[in-house]
Amino acid sequence: MQNRYEKQIKLSEIGEAGQKKLNAASVAVVGVGGLGNVIASYLAPAGVGRIKLIDGDSVELSNLHRQILFSEKDIKENKAHAMHKKIKELNSTISVESFPIHLQKNNIDKILSNVDIVVDGTDNFKTRFLINNFCKQNNKTWVYGSIDQWHGECAVFRSRGPCLNCIFPNIEEGLFQNCNESGVLGPSVGMVAMFQAQLVLQEILFPEGNQSFLYLIDTKNFEVSKIKIKKNKNCLNGRTSLPEISYNTYLNWKKKDKNIILLDIREREQYEKDALEGAEHLSYRSLLQSPDALKNYDKDKTYVLYCEKHLKTPFAKGVLEENGFKNVFILDQGYDTLRHCEECSNVAIKAPLSLRGVEDDVAIL
Amino acid sequence: MKIKIKYFAFYRDYFKKECEEIVLEKPLNVEDVFKMLLKSSPLKEKLLSSTLFAVNQEYVDKTHVLQEGDELIFVPPVSGG
Ligand SMILES: [Zn+2]
Numbered sequence: 001m002q003n004r005y006e007k008q009i010k011l012s013e014i015g016e017a018g019q020k021k022l023n024a025a026s027v028a029v030v031g032v033g034g035l036g037n038v039i040a041s042y043l044a045p046a047g048v049g050r051i052k053l054i055d056g057d058s059v060e061l062s063n064l065h066r067q068i069l070f071s072e073k074d075i076k077e078n079k080a081h082a083m084h085k086k087i088k089e090l091n092s093t094i095s096v097e098s099f100p101i102h103l104q105k106n107n108i109d110k111i112l113s114n115v116d117i118v119v120d121g122t123d124n125f126k127t128r129f130l131i132n133n134f135c136k137q138n139n140k141t142w143v144y145g146s147i148d149q150w151h152g153e154c155a156v157f158r159s160r161g162p163c164l165n166c167i168f169p170n171i172e173e174g175l176f177q178n179c180n181e182s183g184v185l186g187p188s189v190g191m192v193a194m195f196q197a198q199l200v201l202q203e204i205l206f207p208e209g210n211q212s213f214l215y216l217i218d219t220k221n222f223e224v225s226k227i228k229i230k231k232n233k234n235c236l237n238g239r240t241s242l243p244e245i246s247y248n249t250y251l252n253w254k255k256k257d258k259n260i261i262l263l264d265i266r267e268r269e270q271y272e273k274d275a276l277e278g279a280e281h282l283s284y285r286s287l288l289q290s291p292d293a294l295k296n297y298d299k300d301k302t303y304v305l306y307c308e309k310h311l312k313t314p315f316a317k318g319v320l321e322e323n324g325f326k327n328v329f330i331l332d333q334g335y336d337t338l339r340h341c342e343e344c345s346n347v348a349i350k351a352p353l354s355l356r357g358v359e360d361d362v363a364i365l
Numbered sequence: 366m367k368i369k370i371k372y373f374a375f376y377r378d379y380f381k382k383e384c385e386e387i388v389l390e391k392p393l394n395v396e397d398v399f400k401m402l403l404k405s406s407p408l409k410e411k412l413l414s415s416t417l418f419a420v421n422q423e424y425v426d427k428t429h430v431l432q433e434g435d436e437l438i439f440v441p442p443v444s445g446g
Binding site: 226 | 373419
């Protein structure tokens with residue numbers, strides 16, 4: 001019987017072993033517009049085993065010149081759903097999941113936490129930085145790509161290497177736009193997207209790469225510049241730009257670094273009643289009264305703060321930083337939200353360690 | 366001392382050329398050259414802080430001092446997709 005992958009398996013660098021890696025890989029395509037169309041339409045036939053498609057927009061007539069898998073009858077259909085059908089036709093043996101929503105802070109954990117590689121098919125830097133920071137915090141690789149008029153860029157950002165924030169730390173959306181939305185030719189978009197698709201496949205096949213490059217693609221003059229990029233020492237792994245982390249991110253960090261300290265800064269009575277599992281207590285009130293409250297804390301450790309409603313934590317973070325603490329983060333949701341969040345089944349709430357003894361006594365009685 | 370400057374994306378439209386050679390009277394760093402070329406732009410500080418600079422295909426800090434024959438590229442972020 002013919003093997004649909006035989007031509008790629010024939011490559012000595014790939015072989016059966018490489019094909020197995022592709023089949024076992026899970027990739028999320030965020031944004032299924034011009035870039036995402038072409039990316040998905042190469043990943044699926046190559047046999048990438050699990051593909052997630054995320055896009056909240058619907059297909060429009062003016063998309064068709066570059067979003068080449070969509071046809072006239074797809075107009076008005078959600079892009080993620082439409083693409084889901086298309087790539088299942090391209091390869092029925094892979095598993096595809098589609099999300100007809102925009103990637104946001106409140107859904108990113110759920111959608112991206114179990115994928116190996118995230119690939120950027122978005123058209124804005126807000127979402128790109130959301131992906132960048134999520135990937136940094138969760139040790140994932142992502143493949144950046146973008147195009148305006150004739151000029152495209154792409155890069156692989158690995159967890160240990162430079163990130164988007166290292167090379168473009170102060171992006172303001174719109175600063176570089178000349179006027180309105182810029183135009184683009186379909187093949188220009190395709191060229192950048194094919195670079196991205198190739199980078200994704202190579203990252204799955206040969207993940208040991210450690211040199212990072214930004215590729216500049218001049219699609220009009222057919223020139224590619226390969227710029228060697230490196231970590232910016234002022235970018236603490238994407239953490240400085242996003243001091244807020246989700247509860248899930250905290251759990252992931254905690255698994256790798258036992259020294260991370262979760263600090264409950266509510267009033268003592270509230271903390272004693274119930275709190276997040278493992279949290280220590282340092283009241284905001286005592287922190288404002290005197291920095292002496294900090295004298296028993298190690299400045300080199302990493303701290304994650306939370307309060308009731310996420311209102312006091314930014315100020316508390318400021319106080320810690322003024323006193324020389326360098327790694328201070330805050331949970332992006334307050335305790336009141338976390339405790340009542342129905343989807344957050346993993347939020348562990350227990351009486352704090354210091355009080356467990358009391359609880360046990362009660363149980364014995 | 367002669368250096369070559371290549372403009373990418375936004376900067377190609379801004380300067381209306383793809384590249385040029387300029388002569389420096391004395392050694393200057395990337396920031397000096399950038400500000401010299403964008404002297405009339407009210408946004409030059411903002412543009413400076415959001416632009417990536419590469420010399421001879423390698424990312425450099427804006428304090429990097431240029432040498433004879435260097436090729437400097439101005440790379441803005443590109444946002445479409
Ligand atoms: Zn970084």
